[in-house]
Amino acid sequence: MAGAVTALPLxxxxxVFLVTSxxxxxxxxxxxxxxxxxxxxxxxxxxxxxxxxHDYDAAAQAHHLRHLARSRRDYLGGLxxxxxxxxxxxxxxxxxxxxxxxxxxxxxxxxxxxxDYPPNTAFVGYxxxxxxxxxxxxxxxxxxxxxxxxxxxxxxxxxxxxxxxxCCAEVLRSRVDGVSIVVDDSCAFQRSRARDAVQAxxxxxxxRDGRLxxxxxxxxxxxxxxxxxxxxxxxxxTGDTVIIGVDGAPxxxxxxxxxxxxxxxxxxxDSRRLAESAIHVLERMRRGRATPKQTAxxxxxxxxx
Numbered sequence: 093m094a095g096a097v098t099a100l101p102l103x104x105x106x107x108v109f110l111v112t113s114x115x116x117x118x119x120x121x122x123x124x125x126x127x128x129x130x131x132x133x134x135x136x137x138x139x140x141x142x143x144x145x146h147d148y149d150a151a152a153q154a155h156h157l158r159h160l161a162r163s164r165r166d167y168l169g170g171l172x173x174x175x176x177x178x179x180x181x182x183x184x185x186x187x188x189x190x191x192x193x194x195x196x197x198x199x200x201x202x203x204x205x206x207x208d209y210p211p212n213t214a215f216v217g218y219x220x221x222x223x224x225x226x227x228x229x230x231x232x233x234x235x236x237x238x239x240x241x242x243x244x245x246x247x248x249x250x251x252x253x254x255x256x257x258x259c260c261a262e263v264l265r266s267r268v269d270g271v272s273i274v275v276d277d278s279c280a281f282q283r284s285r286a287r288d289a290v291q292a293x294x295x296x297x298x299x300r301d302g303r304l305x306x307x308x309x310x311x312x313x314x315x316x317x318x319x320x321x322x323x324x325x326x327x328x329x330t331g332d333t334v335i336i337g338v339d340g341a342p343x344x345x346x347x348x349x350x351x352x353x354x355x356x357x358x359x360x361x362d363s364r365r366l367a368e369s370a371i372h373v374l375e376r377m378r379r380g381r382a383t384p385k386q387t388a389x390x391x392x393x394x395x396x397x
Contacts, residue, residue, distance in 0.1 A: 106136070106137055106138050106168065107166055107168065108139055108167065108168060108169055108170055109139075109141075109171070110128055110139060110140070110173075111142045111157065111170065112141065112143050113147070113153070113173045113174060113175035113199075114143075114144070115143040115144065116146075117147055117283070117313060118313065119313070119343070120311070120361070120363060121199075123342075124198070124363040124366060127364045128171065128370070128371070130367075131367050131368050132371060135375075137168075142159075142160070148175045148176065150175055153174065153175060154180060154183040157187040158183075160187070161191050164191050164192060164193060167193060168193055168194075168378060169193045169194040169195065169374045169378055170191070170193070170195050170196075171195070171196050171197075171198055171370055171374070172195060172197050172198065172202075173197075174197060175252065176252070177200060181202060181203070184202050188210035188211075188212070189210060193212070194374050194377035195210075195212065196213070196214050196216055196370045196373050196374050196377075197215045197217075198215075198216055198217055198370055199361075200217070201219075201386070209385050212377055214373050214377065214385050214387065215385065215386050215387065216387040216389070217361075217387075217389065218361045218389050218390075219388050220253045220256045221258075221259045222388070223256050223338055223359045223361075223391050224255055224258060224261075224263070226359045226391055226392075227256070227263075227336055228260040228261070228264050229267075230336055231245065231264060231268075231308065231336065232263060232267040234334060235306075240305050241270065242269070242271065243271050243305040243306065244272045244273075244302060244304055244306075245271065245273045245305060245307070246273075246276065246293050246304060246306075247273060247274070247276070247307075247309075248286045248307060248308070248310065248318065249276070250277060250279060250280045250310065250311075251280075256338065257275055257277065257308070257310055261273050261275070274293065276293070279314050281310075282313065282314070282317070283313045283314065283316050286309060286313070286314035286315070286321070287320045289317075289321075290317070290318045291325060294325055294327055294329050297327075297329045298327055304330050305333060305334070306334050306335070307333060307336075307354075308335075308337075309336070310337075310338050311339050312340070312358055313339075315335050315337025315358065316337075318335050318354075319335060319353060319354060319355050322335075335356065336356060336357040337359070338359045339358060339360070340359075340362065341358075345394060348395065349396070351396045356395060356396045357393055357394065357395035358393070359391050359392070359393055360393070360394050361391055362389070362392075365389060373387060
């Protein structure tokens with residue numbers, strides 16, 4: 093899906109744009125877009141979506157930003173879910189200076205320090221460190237409750253949001269004696285890559301009579317890929333393996349609530365709450381009211397009952 097998608101009939105000067113990092117393989121971002129649309133609609137505003145043809149394409153995002161800067165008079169503000177932020181950061185700074193209207197960054201913080209944020213910009217989202225800590229605490233409690241000694245954990249991740257995997261590992265090493273952790277950050281939030289990574293890891297464990305006690309996937313698409321892998325694997329290595337994901341995607345929530353598979357929990361990022369909070373911050377900035385540079389929302393764990 094490329095270019096702009098008009099979600100409502102456009103009225104000049106009543107538009108808000110949303111630049112996304114992904115669309116095709118990221119149901120959570122699609123869900124976020126739907127909630128942004130609904131929140132804007134209730135406020136009498138029109139949404140223009142800028143989605144990359146290929147997910148997580150920084151060059152495509154830069155192209156969209158340049159186009160938006162040229163048509164800035166048509167917009168009263170915008171939202172950006174950035175990708176490859178270290179590569180895209182100069183483009184973001186240049187865009188915000190040219191665009192001038194309020195911009196709210198979602199999901200991924202593009203700047204390391206509040207002082208680095210351009211004027212009239214802010215971040216709203218769930219902090220990766222908070223997500224990683226919650227996942228680590230859930231896993232530590234699970235190992236303790238089930239008497240798992242010297243557990244082995246596989247973490248499947250991407251190269252963005254690295255604090256999710258780092259903080260999860262730190263919690264486990266501080267709370268669980270003898271835990272061993274392998275991190276595979278090559279899965280790029282893709283279901284198929286996660287499936288292949290789990291299957292490859294299980295083969296390695298089988299060769300040395302190992303055991304896979306848990307898999308932490310830093311988004312639910314990868315968690316669903318891990319489920320696919322375990323369903324297609326017949327190995328003593330995975331007999332008691334549990335999976336925890338991140339996001340709260342509908343398919344993941346349904347599997348957790350079913351309670352019969354390996355996916356037992358997910359750290360929920362409430363996309364409705366995120367959309368409403370972002371539009372609230374955007375509106376405050378548009379009216380010239382004092383607004384914090386960072387609004388951190390609190391994630392929660394959804395688990396099998």
